[in-house]
Amino acid sequence: MTISFKVNHPITTDQFIGLLENSTLGERRPIHDRECMEGMVANSNLTVSAWDEDLLVGISRSVTDFHYACYLSDLAVHQSYQRLGIGKRLQSLTQEQLGPLCKLILIAAPAAHSYYGQIGYTHNDRCWVLDPEVTIGN
Numbered sequence: 001m002t003i004s005f006k007v008n009h010p011i012t013t014d015q016f017i018g019l020l021e022n023s024t025l026g027e028r029r030p031i032h033d034r035e036c037m038e039g040m041v042a043n044s045n046l047t048v049s050a051w052d053e054d055l056l057v058g059i060s061r062s063v064t065d066f067h068y069a070c071y072l073s074d075l076a077v078h079q080s081y082q083r084l085g086i087g088k089r090l091q092s093l094t095q096e097q098l099g100p101l102c103k104l105i106l107i108a109a110p111a112a113h114s115y116y117g118q119i120g121y122t123h124n125d126r127c128w129v130l131d132p133e134v135t136i137g138n
Contacts, residue, residue, distance in 0.1 A: 003058075003086060004051045005093055011049060013038045015056040023076040024111060046070065048093045050077070050086050057081040060090035067099045072106040088119060 017037055020026040030036045040061070050058030058077040064070035072094060077086045095104055107127060108116050117123060130136070 001052060003081070003084075005089060006049050006051065007093065007097060008047055009049050009051075011041055011047060011056060011059070013041050016041050016059070019056045019059060019076055019078060020074075022078045022080070023082075024079070024109065025074060025076040028109060029074070040074075044073075046094065046097055048090050048097070050081075050090060052081070058086045058090050060094045062094060064098065064102070066097070067102055070094070070098050070102055070104050072104055075106065091119075 013034065017031050020029050020031050029040075044061045044063060046060075046062040046064050046066075048060040049056060055078075058081065059074060060072055061074040062070050062072045072091070075087060075090060077090075091104070098104070104121075106116070106121075107129075
């Protein structure tokens with residue numbers, strides 16, 4: 001098996017949904033809301049993808065300014081391809097696209113919490129999340 005990695009290669013919404021369904025990330029993403037999924041794919045400005053021929057087997061999907069901050073919003077690897085180093089390679093290639101001072105930032109899934117520290121990330125407890133149904137008060 002030869003895995004190829006591509007930067008900003010076109011990915012269809014169906015390919016993205018299929019990958020999420022076959023990874024642990026599918027349970028935490030709105031895979032049944034097609035409009036949302038289309039927007040997620042269309043509005044990412046940095047994607048690194050892993051392919052086994054025509055099958056999308058991994059993705060690092062980010063939103064970034066390329067200079068200061070890169071929010072890695074989705075890191076997913078197909079369950080049949082996990083533990084082969086694909087996730088690490090996706091992150092490494094993402095980092096290579098960024099400027100020398102740009103930080104890679106992500107919110108870890110509960111099951112992956114210990115993984116990121118092992119590969120070099122530092123934990124930051126200063127993240128805050130505003131859910132869409134909450135209105136900011138005056």
